[in-house]
Amino acid sequence: MPRTKEQLQEIRKKTEKLILYSALELFAEKGFNGTTISDIAAKAGISKGLAYNYFSSKKDLLEAVCETLLIEMDKIFKPIEQIEDPYLKIEILINLIFTQIEKEEKFWRLYMDFSLHPGVKEIVNKITVDYLDTGFKLLEKIFRQIGIKNPANESKLFGAIIDGMSLHYIFNKEHYPLKQMKRFLKKKYNKESLEKLK
Amino acid sequence: MPRTKEQLQEIRKKTEKLILYSALELFAEKGFNGTTISDIAAKAGISKGLAYNYFSSKKDLLEAVCETLLIEMDKIFKPIEQIEDPYLKIEILINLIFTQIEKEEKFWRLYMDFSLHPGVKEIVNKITVDYLDTGFKLLEKIFRQIGIKNPANESKLFGAIIDGMSLHYIFNKEHYPLKQMKRFLKKKYNKESLEKLK
Amino acid sequence: MPRTKEQLQEIRKKTEKLILYSALELFAEKGFNGTTISDIAAKAGISKGLAYNYFSSKKDLLEAVCETLLIEMDKIFKPIEQIEDPYLKIEILINLIFTQIEKEEKFWRLYMDFSLHPGVKEIVNKITVDYLDTGFKLLEKIFRQIGIKNPANESKLFGAIIDGMSLHYIFNKEHYPLKQMKRFLKKKYNKESLEKLK
Amino acid sequence: MPRTKEQLQEIRKKTEKLILYSALELFAEKGFNGTTISDIAAKAGISKGLAYNYFSSKKDLLEAVCETLLIEMDKIFKPIEQIEDPYLKIEILINLIFTQIEKEEKFWRLYMDFSLHPGVKEIVNKITVDYLDTGFKLLEKIFRQIGIKNPANESKLFGAIIDGMSLHYIFNKEHYPLKQMKRFLKKKYNKESLEKLK
DNA sequence: AATGAATGAGACTTCATTCAT
DNA sequence: CATGAATGAAGTCTCATTCAT
Numbered sequence: 001m002p003r004t005k006e007q008l009q010e011i012r013k014k015t016e017k018l019i020l021y022s023a024l025e026l027f028a029e030k031g032f033n034g035t036t037i038s039d040i041a042a043k044a045g046i047s048k049g050l051a052y053n054y055f056s057s058k059k060d061l062l063e064a065v066c067e068t069l070l071i072e073m074d075k076i077f078k079p080i081e082q083i084e085d086p087y088l089k090i091e092i093l094i095n096l097i098f099t100q101i102e103k104e105e106k107f108w109r110l111y112m113d114f115s116l117h118p119g120v121k122e123i124v125n126k127i128t129v130d131y132l133d134t135g136f137k138l139l140e141k142i143f144r145q146i147g148i149k150n151p152a153n154e155s156k157l158f159g160a161i162i163d164g165m166s167l168h169y170i171f172n173k174e175h176y177p178l179k180q181m182k183r184f185l186k187k188k189y190n191k192e193s194l195e196k197l198k
Numbered sequence: 199m200p201r202t203k204e205q206l207q208e209i210r211k212k213t214e215k216l217i218l219y220s221a222l223e224l225f226a227e228k229g230f231n232g233t234t235i236s237d238i239a240a241k242a243g244i245s246k247g248l249a250y251n252y253f254s255s256k257k258d259l260l261e262a263v264c265e266t267l268l269i270e271m272d273k274i275f276k277p278i279e280q281i282e283d284p285y286l287k288i289e290i291l292i293n294l295i296f297t298q299i300e301k302e303e304k305f306w307r308l309y310m311d312f313s314l315h316p317g318v319k320e321i322v323n324k325i326t327v328d329y330l331d332t333g334f335k336l337l338e339k340i341f342r343q344i345g346i347k348n349p350a351n352e353s354k355l356f357g358a359i360i361d362g363m364s365l366h367y368i369f370n371k372e373h374y375p376l377k378q379m380k381r382f383l384k385k386k387y388n389k390e391s392l393e394k395l396k
Numbered sequence: 397m398p399r400t401k402e403q404l405q406e407i408r409k410k411t412e413k414l415i416l417y418s419a420l421e422l423f424a425e426k427g428f429n430g431t432t433i434s435d436i437a438a439k440a441g442i443s444k445g446l447a448y449n450y451f452s453s454k455k456d457l458l459e460a461v462c463e464t465l466l467i468e469m470d471k472i473f474k475p476i477e478q479i480e481d482p483y484l485k486i487e488i489l490i491n492l493i494f495t496q497i498e499k500e501e502k503f504w505r506l507y508m509d510f511s512l513h514p515g516v517k518e519i520v521n522k523i524t525v526d527y528l529d530t531g532f533k534l535l536e537k538i539f540r541q542i543g544i545k546n547p548a549n550e551s552k553l554f555g556a557i558i559d560g561m562s563l564h565y566i567f568n569k570e571h572y573p574l575k576q577m578k579r580f581l582k583k584k585y586n587k588e589s590l591e592k593l594k
Numbered sequence: 595m596p597r598t599k600e601q602l603q604e605i606r607k608k609t610e611k612l613i614l615y616s617a618l619e620l621f622a623e624k625g626f627n628g629t630t631i632s633d634i635a636a637k638a639g640i641s642k643g644l645a646y647n648y649f650s651s652k653k654d655l656l657e658a659v660c661e662t663l664l665i666e667m668d669k670i671f672k673p674i675e676q677i678e679d680p681y682l683k684i685e686i687l688i689n690l691i692f693t694q695i696e697k698e699e700k701f702w703r704l705y706m707d708f709s710l711h712p713g714v715k716e717i718v719n720k721i722t723v724d725y726l727d728t729g730f731k732l733l734e735k736i737f738r739q740i741g742i743k744n745p746a747n748e749s750k751l752f753g754a755i756i757d758g759m760s761l762h763y764i765f766n767k768e769h770y771p772l773k774q775m776k777r778f779l780k781k782k783y784n785k786e787s788l789e790k791l792k
Numbered sequence: 793a794a795t796g797a798a799t800g801a802g803a804c805t806t807c808a809t810t811c812a813t
Numbered sequence: 814c815a816t817g818a819a820t821g822a823a824g825t826c827t828c829a830t831t832c833a834t
Contacts, residue, residue, distance in 0.1 A: 584751070
């Protein structure tokens with residue numbers, strides 16, 4: 001009995017996801033150029049040929065991974081949009097980010113590898129720039145809501161802190177005092193401290 | 199008649215530098231894996247073979263580039279060690295760093311590509327970690343000298359800001375308001391603001 | 397539809413053999429260092445890349461060729477083990493060896509090139525030494541069975557004669573009187589002559 | 595004061611010999627293809643360029659080494675020609691050969707490597723064949739002088755024994771009982787034994 | 793006579809991609 | 814839909830040979 005169209009479509013979707021996430025993890029681990037299609041196929045438990053049935057080239061796969069990445073990131077930060085209190089918003093944002101750094105270091109790796117990576121850059125740049133901008137805008141809104149003096153700059157500063165710490169953590173995972181820095185940052189951005197920036 | 203030892207030494211030094219800086223620029227531009235020995239030779243205007251007369255492998259060249267990089271960075275930050283006044287020290291440090299970011303973006307690119315890049319990482323990691331540590335310690339000393347409450351954390355925060363901003367600048371050179379952020383940061387770390395951290 | 401496992405296995409076996417025997421012949425003809433992967437691929441009628449799908453390096457291929465060689469040699473000399481009469485055993489052994497020398501000169505070439513060749517030697521040495529020992533032991537047993545006075549030395553002498561003649565034959569295939577030497581040797585090692593060694 | 599023509603010529607001769615013997619040893623040790631001009635120059639303590647002042651190519655050097663080798667071998671076996679008594683001649687020949695095997699294994703290595711070696715073979719073959727023939731003829735003459743039945747075959751047998759043993763010795767220098775085989779061979783070819791071959 | 797920097801052809805090897813099944 | 818054998822371009826590296834000094 002042949003499978004129904006729905007079943008086939010489901011298989012396709014599932015396999016595509018499988019390839020995508022295998023690629024994502026390997027790209028994060030070994031970089032784009034350092035990952036081979038064979039690696040990806042092996043990790044996904046499929047044949048090399050099948051990967052080309054889903055993605056027409058390695059670059060294509062990269063773009064797809066990139067989009068996936070952004071969608072995932074969006075998902076993570078979606079919840080905070082519904083929070084009303086800006087102080088709470090920042091606190092939860094910090095919580096989310098640090099959980100994210102620790103738990104999903106690979107996202108940061110990808111984010112950085114892709115952005116710095118030659119050949120890959122062109123593809124990825126626009127997306128990340130947009131993404132960064134969105135983040136900056138979001139933060140800016142929060143800071144403006146609070147009434148802080150220079151919300152645009154403050155948001156860029158905050159963003160820099162986050163990405164700088166992530167970078168340092170990735171460089172030296174064993175020894176970077178991530179939890180301590182998180183507490184420190186939360187103090188820097190608690191209600192009392194933020195008041196001083198008005 | 200053969201060339202004198204001095205002549206030979208000079209040739210070797212000159213060619214080595216030529217190769218080294220060609221490699222440095224290309225690594226910065228296209229990453230380690232994205233740069234071929236052919237690229238480097240072409241940029242240096244020499245044959246592929248000659249590169250191997252000076253560096254026994256691409257990895258060897260990478261290590262040499264790495265060391266060069268650190269030496270260059272050291273040179274840049276050396277002057278501030280002699281400044282006595284910690285407030286001035288920070289101000290000049292910020293000046294130096296921002297000049298550096300703008301002028302020698304390639305250093306940051308290398309610094310990041312090397313550190314994030316798989317396969318390359320092993321070689322470079324120790325060096326960068328050491329270097330980062332040195333930077334953190336230097337900052338910590340300054341903050342402690344001033345009498346700031348949590349010098350270790352503050353130094354890591356400062357470091358994160360710098361590297362985060364550099365990252366954002368590299369991502370979006372055209373639009374990132376580097377000069378504006380520099381002014382902003384200088385205000386954040388001027389004498390008046392630092393006093394509040396005591 | 398993908399090929400069945402059996403089909404794939406057969407293809408792999410066939411291609412592997414093809415590469416192996418192409419390599420074997422070329423190694424025998426031009427030596428290990430004198431043979432390129434391109435040569436082998438060309439002789440096998442495949443692409444260079446495919447050779448690496450079957451053997452991970454030229455050295456790996458060498459080892460495989462070596463094993464093949466020994467297996468083939470074993471096959472050749474297996475039958476004589478079942479012969480009871482030691483005099484007949486020697487006669488048939490001589491027959492086999494001389495047929496072998498003439499027919500499969502390449503085996504001897506390999507055997508010698510590999511053993512004498514630097515760099516290659518390390519890999520091959522143990523195998524050939526073992527093999528030689530086995531041969532000596534086998535002969536020794538035969539001579540002892542006959543009751544010859546100094547079986548260990550006689551077996552080494554016999555071995556030396558064989559390999560020396562092979563060497564001379566290879567040096568000068570056109571003019572070396574192989575058949576004549578075979579007859580001569582058979583007389584030297586016939587029952588009557590062997591009796592004198594008791 | 596410029597050097598006299600004689601002095602210059604002497605320097606040339608000395609340097610040529612230096613290169614030649616450096617090449618000889620390295621070829622013996624690592625084979626022709628395994629030895630680089632750099633190796634040879636380094637061993638001779640001269641520059642690569644100078645080697646080309648004396649030998650126009652690596653192949654040229656090989657041929658020269660080959661000739662040197664034969665001259666050296668000739669020198670070694672010259673003395674026995676003057677011995678009258680054929681029995682003594684054989685005894686001394688065996689002595690000489692075994693001393694030679696043990697002491698100058700490199701000659702045998704070269705002799706074999708060159709003969710079996712691809713590309714090299716063409717050059718070397720004629721010489722070695724001639725040399726071998728000369729040896730066979732010499733032995734044949736001795737055996738004929740003694741009155742042995744089949745001097746041509748006996749001389750080839752003797753030659754095979756020698757080269758076979760050398761081969762086995764080189765394969766397994768540590769364990770091959772060279773001295774023991776020498777004694778054994780001397781008994782096989784002493785007056786008493788030879789008489790039986792008449 | 794002597795040097796070693798420089799070249800370039802060609803070796804080994806990897807891997808994205810294609811294709812017969 | 815699925816496979817992995819097969820290709821070939823391109824990358825790293827070696828080395829005989831040349832040449833300016």
